Amino acid sequence: MxxxxxxxxxxxxxxxxxxxxxxxxxxxxxxxxxxxxxxxxxxxxxxxxxxxxxxxxxxxxxxxxxxxxxxxxxxxxxxxxxxxxxxxxxxxxxxxxxxxxxxxxxxxxxxxxxxxxxxxxxxxxxxxxxxxxxxxxxxxxxxxxxxxxxxxxxxxxxxxxxxxxxxxxxxxxxxxxxxxxxxxxxxxxxxxxxxxxxxxxxxxxxxxxxxxxxxxxxxxxxxxxxxxxxxxxxxxxxxxxxKVDFFLSLLDKVDFSKPLNPQEYRKLYRENVAQPHQIAEARSTDQAGTPSRGRAWFEALTGIKNAQTNVSTVLDATVDGKTYIAIVPDANNNLFPRVKNGEVGLKEGFAVAAVVNRVVAEDADKAEKRPIVLVVDVPSQAYGYKEELMGIHIALASSAAAYAKARQAGHPVISFIPGDAVSGGFLAHGLQSNRMIALADESITIQAMSKASAARITQRTIAELEEATKHVPAMAYDIFNYQKLGALYKLVEGIASNDPSPANVAQIEKLIDEAITSAQDDRTLHFRYENPVAKASGRKATLAMRQAVADQW
Missing domain, CATH: 3.90.226.10 (2-enoyl-CoA Hydratase; Chain A, domain 1)
Structure with missing residues (x-):
């Protein structure tokens, strides 16, 4: 043309x-x-x-x-x-x-x-x-x-x-x-x-x-x-x-066990009418949920045993003036089979957004906004045809935007990472925090994509991919290399990711309180550039570019 x-x-x-x-x-x-x-x-x-x-x-x-x-x-x-x-x-x-x-x-x-x-x-x-x-x-x-x-x-x-x-x-x-x-x-x-x-x-x-x-x-x-x-x-x-209620209402009408083609989805979308959706706070039950590091730490930090809500993969509770939120697996989740292992899918993104939006609305007229603590154990986003057809990226964007709005409104947003933090799941649930605390546990994966998919997309073998991680810490999959980027508030030694014992929980609670105090007057993400690790090495190229743009603006 x-x-x-x-x-x-x-x-x-x-x-x-x-x-x-x-x-x-x-x-x-x-x-x-x-x-x-x-x-x-x-x-x-x-x-x-x-x-x-x-x-x-x-x-x-x-x-x-x-x-x-x-x-x-x-x-x-x-x-x-x-x-x-x-x-x-x-x-x-x-x-x-x-x-x-x-x-x-x-x-x-x-x-x-x-x-x-x-x-x-x-x-x-x-x-x-x-x-x-x-x-x-x-x-x-x-x-x-x-x-x-x-x-x-x-x-x-x-x-x-x-x-x-x-x-x-x-x-x-x-x-x-x-x-x-x-x-x-x-x-x-x-x-x-x-x-x-x-x-x-x-x-x-x-x-x-x-x-x-x-x-x-x-x-x-x-x-x-x-x-x-x-x-x-x-x-x-x-x-x-x-449009959280609109999309949650739309999800109510879709049977994920049956095929759905683009024409059928267009019709569902056109005819959908938003209905109010309330995500209940977690309560104790007699039925244990699917085990995960995120669930174990959420229950330990909140004191809620066998926590359940009306969305089986999203837990939230306000305890001692803090709202805790976790995304957890549900092995029996037949409604959304692509999130059985704790992935962030359509329901999770919109449900988390609903929870955060509720917290912001409840605190709108309060001088002191309650802290929001994210328990992060997300192996990835959901990978599925229907998820893409319906726009899973909007679900993740709704969650990310809700956390960003909360932080910008004055809520300290703190991530505690006892599990995996991968890809779009981490963007939706974790990376809008002004402070991040992680356990120094080599079982934790923190990355943008699985090794198999990253190798396929970059046209490398997995061996070649692993060799490259030795030269570029940002490509590595472990929390120790991640610390070198300057993104973490604290990397906690001596606590295993699967051990939320009373002593370990007390130590993490103390660090969360310190992080909240540190972030109390900070509504930005600047800590990632301004801490000693970031300045010395982790974000030197970032800082140079920020200065260059400011100078030429």
Whole structure:
């Protein structure tokens, strides 16, 4: 197409959207701020790390265009590219807070986390979510998904949190790519070779009709700029992550034991009417739940034996002025078979969001907001065809956004990690915390994707993947390497993850109280950059990029 937007590179797309003569690039290729984590793996870096920032005007409104280059590492988000996006959003937030309207626009052409920098990618994406939630108090944050990569992984969660999503018919939006679902759940769950099935499920024709995207525009520069201009001038806002009751009502109508095709789901979506849903607080019962580290620690910290709620995989309780929340397995969960092992699925994401939203509403008029303590033991998000069809990324986005809003409203949000913390599950339940405490237990996995799937996506053998983790701590799967990134408030030695004894619980309770005090006046995620480990080594590239964006803003 002569005037195709899709065929442009990231820099051309950014300048094509701003009014002629108004564009100015920040921290561009000549600044040569590359990822320090790629060359040790034999990967040639890009001088702009695959993200282009352009300040300019659209219809005489100040904008910052954040354009992701899908041709570099599949548009994956690493430490430097992620820091670039977060820093630009944070500068836009400062301007808006000071009465200078700046509209952020994100061009999403991304597979999500850059697996070669895995845990840096997860941290960065959670920080993007935090900034988008904060900005939406002032201006809409607009997303464009042109194709060819689309918007996948953690950046599909970003797409769901954005105010308004403009697409072309050459784009796809989903949390898990078909290849990953096939790897994790088998070809019978999702055949990654069936291109018609993929496009009918994840393509934008389906997504716009089911509330996952808002508008389809022709692949034409002028048409896309017109759509963007309208979204800015009309301050369009889909409120996607605020429709918790709508989606919980929709889930009530779906039988996950039976097939569901895109046409049937469109009909269900159109006819659905939101009904109020209350997630009950946990109570003691005579029936033990499926054992897990998360359940054991939740019950030990709250004193609730055999805890159960009206959602079998979500536990919450307010004890001694703190609200505790855990996502737990249910081996007998026949309604949602893809979350039997503690994965975060559709029901879990929306139920957690309902709990957090309730806490925020109850404390709205209180000077002191109650702390929210997350007990984190999530092996991943759910991998399933129906989950993708219905937009599992919206469920995870609803949970992440609820935690971010709570923290920004003044609730200390503390994560205690006695179990696994993996991928979208961790983004939904854990990474919006202003302080994270973890047990120094080598059985804990903390990562962006299973080894089998990561090897498949990066076209490496598992042996090659494991060799790369020796050079890049962010790629490792253990909590000890994770500590090197500077993300943790405390790594607790001497307590096994499966041993919530009274003495161990008392020690963790003391650390949680200390973390709450530390976070009392901190509504940000800045601790991750500002602690000694982060400054010395863990986030040096992040800090350098933040300073560069601030200097050139």
């Amino acid at each position: 002569k005037n195709s937007f899709v065929e442009l590179n990231a820099r051309q797309r950014a300048f094509a959207l701003v009014d002629a003569g108004t564009g100015r690039e920040l921290v561009g290729a000549l600044d040569y701020m590359i990822s320090p984590h790629l060359m040790p793996q034999g990967i040639v870096p890009e001088s702009d790390d695959g993200v282009v920032l352009v300040k300019g005007k659209v219809a005489d409104k100040n904008v910052v265009i954040i354009s992701i280059e899908g041709k570099f590492q599949g548009g994956g988000i690493g430490e430097v590219s992620g820091a670039k996006i977060v820093a630009a959003l944070e500068q836009a937030l400062h301007d808006n807070e000071n009465g200078i309207e700046v509209y952020p626009v994100i061009i999403l052409d991304t597979g999500g986390v850059r697996l070669q920098e895995a845990n840096y990618g997860l941290l960065s994406i959670s920080e993007i979510h935090n900034m988008v939630v904060a900005l939406k108090k002032y201006v809409p944050v607009i997303g464009l998904v042109p194709g060819k990569v689309g918007s996948f992984g953690g950046m599909s969660i970003t797409a769901a949190i954005l105010s308004y999503l403009i697409t072309t018919n050459r784009a796809r939006v989903a949390l898990n790519g078909p290849e990953v679902i096939e790897q994790e759940a088998g070809v019978r769950e999702f055949d990654s070779s069936d291109k018609d099935l993929i496009w009918n499920t994840l393509g934008t024709q389906q997504r716009v009709q089911t509330g996952i995207a808002d508008e389809i525009v022709a692949d034409d520069v002028t048409a896309l700029k017109d759509a963007l201009t309208a979204a800015i001038l009309e301050k369009k806002e889909a409120h996607r992550t605020e």
